[in-house]
Amino acid sequence: MSSQILKIHQQLVNKTISCTALVKEKLALLSQNTNNTVNSLLSDKALKLAAKVDEKIVNGETIGLLEGIPFGIKDVYMVQGTTTTASSNLLKNYKSAYTATAIQKLLDAGAIPLVKENCDSFGHGSSSENTIFGAVKNAINPELVGGGSSGGSAVNVAKDYTVFSIGGDTGGSIRQPAGYNNIYGLKPTYGRISRYGIMAYASSTDCVGPIAKSVEDIRIVLNAMSGKDVKDQTTYASAEIDADAIKTSEGIKTVGYFKNFIESDAISPEIKADFLSAIEKIKAKGIEVKTLDFFESNTLVSTYYTLAMAETASNLSRLDGTNYGNRIEAENLKETYAVTRSENFSEETKRRIVGGNQVLSQGFSDAIYLKGLALRDAIANNFEDDFKKVDIILSPVTPNRPPKIGDSLKDPHAMYLSDAYTVGFSLGQLPTLTVPQGTETGLQITAAKQNDELVLKFANFLKDTI
């Protein structure tokens, strides 16, 4: 699909549509909440901003590319004055005191926030069923899950309720729902976009990223949000990606894929066949394809979850109802902490906090947490070696099609394993894009660290190839 942002920008400039009419139309669609994607609507704010854009156009002033473009925000981002719940009971009435850097940059560029979007509580899930707002329904088949944790954001984009949405990806939470709903979703290189103002899940892999219907829209939004931020010391300065620079596949000579991902018993026969067929089409274009060795899925998933649980146990320890949140009073301070957390956290969130505290305990941290860190280093080294041999790594997004609503909650371990193809790239802090092509749940394109441009370039190449 071509750029929705460019199309709407032209329509606004040509006065074919007014920004107010556009925002009203999207808000009307969202207010029906057909797929449980909406945690709260930002109607008043959106309409005020739209009126300002219209005024500028009427006065003959120039508007920027993102000015007047309606977008959605996963409900884990702070936007001053709005309710930010993380889809949790604990924060169901929490009001953001400040605005996340990534969102502020979009607001500064004139984009219009419409909605805080449903997701797995604190990012804890792969299906957007772990939420107090009801399971997100898939955009293509509402009996299936919307994917997670940024499920509401992906479904809103797929249904055209938002032009783009901002998700968060810790172990696949942008890429997997993008795959489940046949759209684009980018996890940029770790540190390219500031994490300031996103509720922390696992700080060492948390990434902010765009979900959209075209490569061009992903590029535009990525450029707007990227950059060094003094409020997040892990950010780095990056150059803007030019539209012309990603138009041709020049410079991409070799593509690799992980043999064990495709030869696994866990992958569905259809996804395997479709993936291999995509590989053949790439070869036919004269690109060399190499098979690569990688860690077993079990090891990848276990390493990711061990570290993520340790980090989330630490990050969520601040949520005790003292300064904010749904405090439940008990006879003393410790009891108040315990009752507040026990009553307000979901089963999945509690499972992860407890797991994290297990591995951080004296006597267990060496055998598990520190070994997990060492495995992560080994995985990162493996990637470094791979990118000496290939320019791009191609992978399926998921081993299977989206599950039915209700099935993931029955078997948490199976849900963890369904993240097998996404978590490795998170541990490597690499740029990875889901494209809605190749298999039923799409393909992942990955490049070396800080080479987000090459990922978008290959996505454009794939658009014309398969």
Add this chain to the structure above:
Amino acid sequence: MEGFFNAKQVTMSKLMTVDILSSIKGAQPSEAVNKLFETIKNAEINSDNSNNLEKNSVSINDLRDDVVIESSIEEKQIIIENFPKEKNGYLVVSKVIEE
């Protein structure tokens, strides 16, 4: 698997259970999560891997200025608004007991 993790964990020379460590009543280690830890415990690892973690550290020349940045009035108001309990103009916290 059995006995590898039980509810009791040792920390800070004091025996504490995961429910106390997590401030979650009745919390128990779960089978689904223990399976992940078993995999880590049994994973083979190449010992000559260098530690990459330092690659994420921030250079001492690149630290932000050590200055206080005043919050806006709106930010302060929302922080107070979010406080769960107020009485006669005071923000109320639970009674702290000494053990």
